[in-house]
Amino acid sequence: MRDTLNRRRFVGMIGAAGSVALMGIVQDDDVEEEPEPEEGGEVLALHAGGTEGTYYPLAGDMKRIVEDQTPHGIQVQSTGASVENVGSLAREEAELALIQNDIAYFAFNGTGIEEFEGEPVENLRGIASLYPETIHIVTQADSGIESVEDLDGAAINTGDLGSGTQVNALQILETAGIEDFDEQNTDFGTAADQIGDGDVDAAITVGGWPLGAIEDLATTQDIAFVEVTDDLRDQLLEDAEWLAEDTIPGGTYDGVDEDVETVSVQAMLATHEAMDETLIEEVTGAMFDNTDDFTTQADFIDQDTALEAMSIDLHPGAEAYFEAAGIDADGTDEEEDDADD
Template identity: 45%
Template sequence: MKKNKLLFSAILLSMMVLVLAACGGSGNSDGGSEGESSEGDSEAPQFLSMLTGGTSGTYYPLGGEMAQIITEATGIQTDAISSNASADNVAELQEGQAELAFVQTDVMANAVEGINSFEGNPVDNVQALGSLYPETIQIVTSKDSGISSVEDLEGKSVSVGAPGSGTYVNAEQILEVHGLTMDDINAQNLSFDESTSGIQDGNIDAAFITAGTPTGAVEGLGATVDVAIVPIEQDKIDELIEEYPYYAEDTIEAGTYGLEEDVTTVAVLAMLAVTEDVPEETVYEITKSIYENAGEMAHAKAEFITLDTALDGIGIEVHPGAQKYYDEQGVTAE
């Protein structure tokens, strides 16, 4: 009888231990899950996609160097991806197809405002990381085309980029201040490579190309054709800037593409945009890696990537991670 009582007590004690252990385990499990979830929300991503532009433009080669620097500095595998550039890049960011992208400042402003190619579809999940360099509007033709002014484009076959692209909007606005519209030219929607090939083959007369100079596609054209860049006169530059303040006067220097004289034109700015859901600390590290290692980049446009101009032309909200870095460095918008 005594043995039975001892056995019963032992069984009861064992059951109580198991119950207590189960309760304790359950509590720890819940706490662990919450902790992991909390950490996961702020964890740096393992991979990042950076949308650039066509392989013959400036975005793609510069983006490749930048992606490598980000990968080495942050440990996050960052891939530079060829794309159709500004407008498409913003749309891809909006849809969550990438985290970073090269964009023209004017296109990004249009996207946030929901105008031009973003009419009725404003973008509210993309923020600025920083400005990079001037993107020159180059009206490219050949010396023997007979085209020496914007007005001479009337009636000619002219590449203006894809509808809604940054280049297309630039072309539309420049034509506008010269009293022309897309209906006054034979507009062709070609890539940079297709544009320069078309000029070389005589299929088109001129092309609008918005990119950092020197642009690979135009340099390639210069190997077979005497390149000419159509100037924009000062009064039209002033009119354009008054109407669209994100433009700035620019000069393509003699020697570029074999030019014999400086050519006056205008430029917008290239910038990096980032989706708002990339963690603050990750964007901080990306921003730091770009502006502190720009000197290691071989591309000619890297010399323009400085903290002094990092907030120039930014007309949208800056990502908190980038803003944190700029605040530490004492960088403010002009």
């Protein structure tokens, strides 16, 4: 894996934003009322993302499942997502957090982007991989923007400051050679509003499809997606091993009938090393023994794929659960391995 990205522009732009996030300055906090755990349970803070993205409703599923299956309570907090959430775990201000696997890798290894360079977040630990986070580049249908290269000189919303979305957006733009653009930074819902109002030419969002903010926009506006294909996609996949080819199926969003070729990262659930092993094993088991109870990204969250694309060390509690379930650390079923032998 290549440790650092081509960063002539990427690092300079993301560095200041990420540093703000790691300092713990939360934008547009939305903190639920603290739950009351049952006897013997604990209240666990779960840092998610913006309310218009995928992390927040997924965190709601996790809260419901864990509270149904264990004595523990979950307090979900809306945040700027991945980079900010890493900071919360680093400071042990959250017990659980949703982050992208690429951001987890950068943080754990102290590399890749400026705010982590030489400053590894050594207490970061993984619990499970969850689902592909698809990169959407959305524009108005009549914008005339047909390729990423057409974004030169455009006004582009690249996501919340310090978010994994912004990291991925700037990586794509840099790889495409886009240096002249007006960067806007907001949550997904505001980005969709900006597209609808014509305040930006394009918005880059990252999340499991369908993204609610884009779904809502597509019901009132004619939208189009800019594909990530051919040489650009090949270069991105070469530069960043954690990226994968992906497709937004035609019909996912109103008025977009053809498949859209793009790339994706992986969403994951993380914690920090100081968390009690038994507690993390209980939380992991509650979710992965009851995957049918998920309503968000339910087609992807599965015990058998929970360790695929895991980019950091597992927490011992999660490792204990998956070992007992017969899942190797490489994400394969031990019975299948034995059969192959």
